Amino acid sequence: MFKELSRGSADVDWCEDNYSISPFIAEFYNTISNAFFFVFPPMMWALFKDYAHRINPSINLMWVLMMLVGACSAYFHCTLSLVGQLLDEVSILWAFSLGAGLWFPRRYYPRILKGDRRRFRIFVFILMLCGTMLAFIKPWLNSFLLLAFVVPGFWTAYLELRRVQSHQRVTTLFRTASVLWIVSISCWVADRTLCDFWLFVSFPYLHSFWHVFILLACYYSVVLYAYFDATSEWAEMGPVLRYWPNDSHTKFGVPYVALKSNPYSDENMNKIF
Numbered sequence: 001m002f003k004e005l006s007r008g009s010a011d012v013d014w015c016e017d018n019y020s021i022s023p024f025i026a027e028f029y030n031t032i033s034n035a036f037f038f039v040f041p042p043m044m045w046a047l048f049k050d051y052a053h054r055i056n057p058s059i060n061l062m063w064v065l066m067m068l069v070g071a072c073s074a075y076f077h078c079t080l081s082l083v084g085q086l087l088d089e090v091s092i093l094w095a096f097s098l099g100a101g102l103w104f105p106r107r108y109y110p111r112i113l114k115g116d117r118r119r120f121r122i123f124v125f126i127l128m129l130c131g132t133m134l135a136f137i138k139p140w141l142n143s144f145l146l147l148a149f150v151v152p153g154f155w156t157a158y159l160e161l162r163r164v165q166s167h168q169r170v171t172t173l174f175r176t177a178s179v180l181w182i183v184s185i186s187c188w189v190a191d192r193t194l195c196d197f198w199l200f201v202s203f204p205y206l207h208s209f210w211h212v213f214i215l216l217a218c219y220y221s222v223v224l225y226a227y228f229d230a231t232s233e234w235a236e237m238g239p240v241l242r243y244w245p246n247d248s249h250t251k252f253g254v255p256y257v258a259l260k261s262n263p264y265s266d267e268n269m270n271k272i273f
């Protein structure tokens with residue numbers, strides 16, 4: 001049997017006590033918190049049905065990858081095996097790469113690509129393959145490389161926000177996404193660096209909060225980028241930000257990109273659930 005598959009062979013061990021709740025699950029709460037990855041993406045699939053149908057069907061691949069991330073993460077925290085750790089990190093890298101390939105605005109491409117989205121996708125695909133190989137060679141580098149996506153992603157979203165002469169809804173979405181990223185990364189870092197303190201106050205569960213917040217942060221970012229892309233490349237479709245279940249409850253609703261003359265009106269969307 002490969003030792004990389006064996007329990008506890010991973011480079012990292014999060015703050016939560018191992019096997020304290022179940023003899024079969026290494027980190028119980030860090031494992032079950034991944035359940036949210038199987039609840040939200042199908043909902044997102046339904047909300048973006050019109051977008052996928054009329055603009056970009058590949059968005060559905062993002063929802064599938066999000067579920068894959070949840071499955072790999074659950075496997076990793078259940079076993080703390082090195083293979084689990086690598087699968088978890090590599091699936092996140094794939095999801096980030098897919099997001100970049102689908103929505104990174106053409107106006108910020110390296111000049112050599114001349115705004116050609118096909119070439120940019122090939123370029124991202126090659127980088128993703130290199131990143132995947134690097135993940136297997138130097139596993140300790142992975143989490144830092146993944147976090148390195150955040151700064152350019154944030155900066156590009158900020159530039160796009162200025163470009164669309166921000167409608168109040170877009171500004172609010174950008175702010176919410178930023179707060180979610182800050183909260184989730186803080187949970188990740190605090191769990192990793194201040195474990196003694198969390199054990200002292202009997203709350204070593206911050207990594208499970210990271211799972212939930214990062215899922216929401218990624219979803220909000222997808223909505224934001226899909227909206228920016230649609231306003232730039234598909235303006236004639238009249239993309240607008242809407243909220244489910246009630247479009248006037250923007251604070252507690254789930255945002256999505258709708259298209260004017262939308263066959264999936266709120267009424268029809270409500271019937272889906």
Ligand SMILES: [Zn+2]
Nearest residue numbers: 073077207211
């Ligand atoms: Zn995790």
